Amino acid sequence: MGMTRGFTCPNCEYSAEVAGGRTFGFYAVVETIVCHDCQELHDATANEKAPDIPGEILTYEGLTGFRCPKSKKHSFAAWSDPWLCPKCETPMEEDGIPLCWD
Ligand SMILES: [Zn+2]
Ligand SMILES: [Zn+2]
Numbered sequence: 186m187g188m189t190r191g192f193t194c195p196n197c198e199y200s201a202e203v204a205g206g207r208t209f210g211f212y213a214v215v216e217t218i219v220c221h222d223c224q225e226l227h228d229a230t231a232n233e234k235a236p237d238i239p240g241e242i243l244t245y246e247g248l249t250g251f252r253c254p255k256s257k258k259h260s261f262a263a264w265s266d267p268w269l270c271p272k273c274e275t276p277m278e279e280d281g282i283p284l285c286w287d
Contacts (some may be wrong), residue, residue, distance in 0.1 A: 187204070187208050187209060187213065187215060187283075187285065187286040187287050188204055188205075188208050188283045188284065188285060188286070189202050189204055189212035189228070189237070189283065189284045189286055190203065190205050190279055190281070190283045190284070191201065191206065191262075191279070191280045191281045192226070192268060192277040192278065192279055192280070193206060193278055194270035194272065194277045194278075195275060195277075195278055196222055196259060196270065196272065196273050197223065197270060197272050198248070199270055199271070199272045199273075199277075200240065201203075201226040202284075203217040203226045203227070203228050204217045204228050204254060204262070205217055205264075205265065205268065205279065206218070206263075206264075206265040206266070207240030207242070207243055207263075207265075209235045209242050209243075210235065210286065210287035211235060211236075211287055212233070212234045212235055212236065212240065213230050213231075213234070213235065213287075214230065214231040214233060214235050214242060214248060214254050215228045215229065215230055215231070215257070216228070216231065216248070216263060217229075217230055217263070217264045217265070217270075218255035218263060218264055219259040219261060219262055219263075219264040219271045220253040220255070220259045220260070220261045220271070221243070221255045221259070221260045221261060221262070222253065222255075222256070222258075222259040222260060222261075223253060223255055223259060223271075224271045224272050226236055226264055226271055227254050227255075227261075229250075229251040229252060229254070229261075230250070230251075231248040231249065231250050231251060232249045233248055233249065233250075248263055264281070268281065
């Protein structure tokens with residue numbers, strides 16, 4: 186099931202509520218991205234739906250459609266462990282209890 190977690194930077198106090206990696210619900214497949222233009226974290230949704238993906242969703246390499254929600258011209262990378270802050274590159278800390286979104 187899809188999860189959202191809170192992350193906070195202990196250095197600059199930037200915080201975001203994102204999945205922290207790839208996650209999926211009944212239909213949506215979401216991956217956390219760090220946008221280099223916004224210097225923000227976003228959860229991006231894949232064009233593919235979870236039931237259409239063959240095999241293991243968490244390691245499937247053919248997903249398309251990830252983009253910064255602000256602009257498709259922005260450059261970004263997948264954001265995962267060690268969860269570096271997009272503003273100051275300090276490892277962010279996970280806070281609280283994961284929130285399920287479906
Ligand atoms: Zn920071
Ligand atoms: Zn952006």
